[in-house]
Amino acid sequence: MQAILIANDKIQNEILLFNIYNEKSQNANDEQLYIIERELAKVKLNSEQKVIIAENFNVHHSWWNAKIANFIRTKALVNWVNLHKYNLINTFNINTYHSYFKWLSSIIDLAFASKNM
Numbered sequence: 001m002q003a004i005l006i007a008n009d010k011i012q013n014e015i016l017l018f019n020i021y022n023e024k025s026q027n028a029n030d031e032q033l034y035i036i037e038r039e040l041a042k043v044k045l046n047s048e049q050k051v052i053i054a055e056n057f058n059v060h061h062s063w064w065n066a067k068i069a070n071f072i073r074t075k076a077l078v079n080w081v082n083l084h085k086y087n088l089i090n091t092f093n094i095n096t097y098h099s100y101f102k103w104l105s106s107i108i109d110l111a112f113a114s115k116n117m
Contacts (some may be wrong), residue, residue: 033069052089
């Protein structure tokens with residue numbers, strides 16, 4: 001997980017950009033297997049901070065994909081986004097991943113933003 005602060009004299013307030021690849025832990029004993037589960041809850045932000053959080057989350061939820069009945073690895077992310085009242089930027093039901101090897105499509109690349117963006 002990377003966080004980048006974007007600021008210059010043309011931006012009124014700084015924007016905090018989180019880039020997260022939801023990688024699986026190499027430690028088989030980790031109870032929290034994925035980065036979102038291990039690290040996102042540690043991130044504390046004030047309500048005035050402008051935030052964008054985006055990348056390949058590799059999570060599946062009906063919030064962004066109507067085909068999903070069983071949520072996969074979404075609890076930590078959805079709880080954190082709801083706690084901060086962030087908005088989903090993705091267009092509902094538009095695939096972001098296409099595997100030409102297996103002819104599969106999915107929505108795993110997501111972006112969320114604070115309401116003040």
